[in-house]
Amino acid sequence: MLRIKDLLNPFTKVRIRDILNPIEEPERPGPSNQEDRPKKCSNCSRPAVKDKSKCEACRAGITRNSHKIREIRKQEGICTRCPERLDRIGTMCRKCNESNKERMRVYRSKRGSQASGRG
Numbered sequence: 001m002l003r004i005k006d007l008l009n010p011f012t013k014v015r016i017r018d019i020l021n022p023i024e025e026p027e028r029p030g031p032s033n034q035e036d037r038p039k040k041c042s043n044c045s046r047p048a049v050k051d052k053s054k055c056e057a058c059r060a061g062i063t064r065n066s067h068k069i070r071e072i073r074k075q076e077g078i079c080t081r082c083p084e085r086l087d088r089i090g091t092m093c094r095k096c097n098e099s100n101k102e103r104m105r106v107y108r109s110k111r112g113s114q115a116s117g118r119g
Helices: 004-006 016-020 057-078 094-118
Strands: none
Touching: none
16 A cells, blocks of 8 residues: 555556555644744744744844944934934934935825725
8 A cells, every 4th residue: 555645656656456545644743833833033042022023132132232323323423324424413314314204204195095095
């Protein structure tokens, strides 16, 4: 008797009794069982925060680091988004500030159109 996998292989010799009585293999744990497991952090092996790719400790460390870098750049007079020197008062250069304003304008217009469509 042959397994179902062997029956589907065109290079195996198949007899009638093999076709009538195939050996059924038990189901192996696969992707369906993976859904129940908690997702792991992409930096370490701890479980990730729900709907995120990192655990709480790694997320806090990244936030701390970004705040430190922002403060250092602010003291040196460098833009917080690009390596340019500041040409205005604030933490972003004029170019980054304009691009951020444009991005927010597009975001608000999309959000406004979605909110009006719900009614």
